[in-house]
Amino acid sequence: MANSANQPVYLDYAATTPVDAAVAAAMSACLESPLGFANASSSHVAGRQSAAAIEHARTQLAALLNAKPHEIVFTSGATESNNLAIFGAARQRARRGRHLVTMTTEHKAVTECFEALEREGFEVTWLDPEVSGLLDPVRLQSALRDDTQLVSIMHVNNETGIVQDIESIAAICRARNILYHSDAAQSAGKLAIDVNKLPVDLLSLTAHKFHGPQGIGALYVADRPGCRLAPLIYGGPQERRMRPGTQAVHQIIGFGLAAELAAARQVADVLHFRKLRERLWQGIRDLPDIRRNGAEVHTFPGILNVSAGGVDGESMMLGVEPLCVASGAACNSQSGESSYVLRAMGCSDASAQSAIRFSFGRSTDNSEIDKAIERYRWAVQHLRSLAPSGVATAIRA
Amino acid sequence: MANSANQPVYLDYAATTPVDAAVAAAMSACLESPLGFANASSSHVAGRQSAAAIEHARTQLAALLNAKPHEIVFTSGATESNNLAIFGAARQRARRGRHLVTMTTEHKAVTECFEALEREGFEVTWLDPEVSGLLDPVRLQSALRDDTQLVSIMHVNNETGIVQDIESIAAICRARNILYHSDAAQSAGKLAIDVNKLPVDLLSLTAHKFHGPQGIGALYVADRPGCRLAPLIYGGPQERRMRPGTQAVHQIIGFGLAAELAAARQVADVLHFRKLRERLWQGIRDLPDIRRNGAEVHTFPGILNVSAGGVDGESMMLGVEPLCVASGAACNSQSGESSYVLRAMGCSDASAQSAIRFSFGRSTDNSEIDKAIERYRWAVQHLRSLAPSGVATAIRA
C-alpha cells in the first residue's frame, strides 16, 4: 500500500485487521444469496443449509487449532470468549474450590473478569511478570494450591507481542489437573497452535485479528472430563447450550474462511513481519533515550513497542500522524492512565505513557515503514525540542 | 418472489429476515473501504472515523425508538440484550429486593435467565397468560410486591404474534417504580415504539428480525435514575462499560441503516402483511379441525399460527416442503417437546405439536401464499389419510 503524504498509514493491525477480500466476498455472497441467511436453528431446508455452512466453518476453525469441530463454541469475540471461559469455569467449579490464578499483564477482558470474581468471593492470585515481561513458570508452580480451579495466562501480549511459554504453563496446570485457559486473541491465526500437543483446556480467539470480521470469535473448549462451563448467556440450545442466540451465518462463514486462509499464510506473514520490524527498528534505534519494550525475550514479530524519554504520549500520537498506531497512554481521557502492562514490566509511568505500538499486516510494505520511521523521528525530535530542559528523564528506570 | 415447483418458499421471517440490499451494500462498502474497518476505540484518525460511523448508527437506532443515542447499547443480539437487561437489573438491585416477575410465554432468552436467577436465589413470579394469550394487567398488579425489582414482559410473541398491552404494563410498573424490561425482538422495526410515550426502562432488539444482519442487537437503557445495570461481560470501556469488546463496525453500520429503512417502511409492510395473512387464512380455514392460535386478540399481522388435529408436527414440516416455516414441535430432537407458548394458552400437547407458524416478509407475494395454501392443505389431508381412525382428536381442548 503506497501512500501519498497525508494518507493515513495503517500500522495498527494488533488492534484490528482489514477483512480479507476473499472473506468479504464470501460474506457478501451469503448476505445476498436468496436463502443464505436462514436461521440455522430452523428445521426447514433453508435452515439446514445455514446449519451446514456453520458446521463447515466450525471444521475450518477446528483445523486451525487441530481441535475437533464440537470443541469450537462460537461467540461474539475474544472478550466474550474470555468471559465465558473465566466466569464459566470459576462458577462451574466453585464448589470444588474458589482459588484462581492469572497475571497482571493480561488484557482487560481477562483482568476485569477476575476482578469481578473477587467481588463474588473468589480468591485470585495475580502474578507479576519478570522485568522481561515473561511469567516465570516457577512462580506459577508455587502459586498453585489444592483449591486452585483455573489458571488464565495469555499467549501473545497485545501491547508488547511478548509470547508467554504456554507449553510449560499448560503442562504445569495439566499435571495438577487445574483448568488452563489462554487468551490467544493475538496469536490464533498468526502462530501455529496445536491443541493436541498443547494441553490447554480453554482458548479464546477472535476473527478480526486475522482478517476475519469483527464481532465473531470462538472459545475452544477441550472435550475432556471436568472441562464444563456454566453459560454466561442463556436462551437456547445453540452452541451446545454454551452460547445461545441466532447464529450470525455470514459472520461465521467469514470467520471460517479467515481461519483457513490464516493457516495457509501464517509462515509467510511472520517472515514478512520480521523484516518490516527490523527495518523499522533500525530506522529509529539511534534516537537517544529510546527503549524497545520486550526486547529481551521472544516476541511476536508483528508488533514493535517503543518508549521514548521526554515526550508525552498523546502528543506522540498527534506527532506521528498520519500514522495509525497505538499508544501506551489513554489518549483523550481525563484519567491520563498509562499502560499497566508496561508498568508491570518495570517501565516508569512516563515511559509507559510515551510508548507507541507499531503493528504490521500482510500488506504493509517498506514505503509504509519508511514513512513510519520519518514520522516517528520527527515527532520525538519535535516534542523534545519543546520540552523544558532537564525534564527529558531517562526512560530506563 | 415467484418460485417454481420445488423452489423453497420462505415464510419464516419471524425466525430471521434477509438483509436488505442497501444494508448489505453498506456493510460491504465498510468491509472493503481502505480504513473502514478500524477499531473504533483507537484514537488515531481511522479509529475516529469508525467511532463516528458507530455514533451515526446509534443515532439511527435512537430515532427508531425516539430515544437518545446514549440510551442505545449495542450487543450481539436480542438474546444477549435480554440477558444483560435481566441479569444486569436483578444483580444490580439485589440488595433492594430479590423478587422478579415475568410470563411463562416469554422467549427462552428470557425464561432461561429467570430460571438461572432462581438458582441464584432470586424469587420469580411466573404469570400465565389468559387463554387468549394476553396477560391480564390485573394479574400483574397483584403479583407486584414491595421487593419487586424487575418485570419482564415481551411486546410481540415470536410464535403467535400476540401483542401484549405493554403500555398498560409499563404504566403499572412505573407507578410502583419497578424496572420494566420488554423483549421487543419481534416488534422493533415492525411496529412503532416511542419510548417517550411508553414508560419502558429496558427494551431488547435485534437487527436480523428487520432486514439487518445477524449477530448484532441493542438494549435500550433509559437514562433515568435507578436504571443502572451490572454488566454481563467485562473487559473495556466500550458501550459505556455495559458491553465491552471491539465493536463490529460493519455490523453496526448495517443495523443503523436497517433501523432507518424499517422506520420508513413499517406502515406499508404491516398493510401488506395483513393482506397476505388474510389470503392465507381464507385459503385454509375451511379445513376441518384447525385452529388459528391467537385469533381472539390483537396479533402482529406478519405471523399466522395454525394448529390442526390429527397430524404430527414433524410430518407437517416435511409435508409442507418446500415451504420454509416454523413448527410448534421440536423437530429432529428426541425430546418431542411441543410449544410451551401454545400450551400456556390452553392448547393440548398434540395441538401445540401440530402448529405451523407462517410469517411474512416485505417481498412475500400472493403466489407464495397460494403455494403455502396448496402445500398446507395437501399436508393436512395426506397425514390425516394415514392416521389411525379415531386418533384425530379434536384440537380444541
Add this chain to the structure above:
Amino acid sequence: MQDPYSNRVRGYFVNPVHAGNLQKSYSSDVSVTVDDRQGNTIQLAAGIDGDTLQELRFRALACPHLIAAAEYFCGRFEGRATTSLREFDPRETVRELQIPVSKTGRILLLEDAIQLLRQKIGDNSHS
C-alpha cells in the same frame, strides 16, 4: 445440518402405498395399535391366509421416519410367512432408510407393534 430425511424416507412418506385398511378379507385379519407418550400412534393390520402374510397395511400418526419405516416394513414382509416376522430387525430398517441416530428410538414403536402383531397371530393360530 444434513437432511434428516433420506430419499427413501421421503419417497415412502409421500407415497406410502401400504397405508390404509386391508383391501380384501382373509381367513384371518389381525390388527394392533401401539402408541407412545409423545403422541405417536402406529396401527398394523395383517391379512393372513394359512401361514402367509397376504397383505400388510399400516396407519400412523407419527414422524416421517416412523411412517417410512412402517411402509418399508409392510412392503418387505407382505407375501412372506408369518414366521418371518421374527426376522424383523430394527437396525436393518435404520440402516436401509438412513434414519438418524437421534430418531432410532422412534423405530422401537414399530418394533413393539410388530411384536404385538406376532403375538396376536400366534394366539390366533393356536386358537
Add this chain to the structure above:
Amino acid sequence: MQDPYSNRVRGYFVNPVHAGNLQKSYSSDVSVTVDDRQGNTIQLAAGIDGDTLQELRFRALACPHLIAAAEYFCGRFEGRATTSLREFDPRETVRELQIPVSKTGRILLLEDAIQLLRQKIGDNSHS
C-alpha cells in the same frame, strides 16, 4: 468520534513559534515551571522591559491541547502590558481553540503557570 484537535490546535502544535528560550535579554527576565501528577510540565518565560511583556516563550512536556494553549497564550500577550496578564481567561482559550470538555482540566495547568508568572513579575517589580 470527532477529531479532538481543531485546526488551530494542530497548527500551533506543529509550528509553535513561541516555543524555546528568550531570544534576547531584557531588563527583567522572569520564568516559572509548573507540573501536575500526570507528568505534564509547562515552563513560561517572560522578557520584560518597563511594563511591557516584550517576549513570551514556553516549553512544554504536555498533550497537544496544552502545547497549543501555551503557544496561543504567548502569541496573544506578547507586546502587551504585564498587567494585562490578569485578563487571561482559560474559558476563552478553550473556546477559541475548541478544546474538548474532557481536556479543559489540563488548561488549568497553564492558568497556574500564568498566575505564578504574575506573582513573580509583581515580586520583581516591587523589589
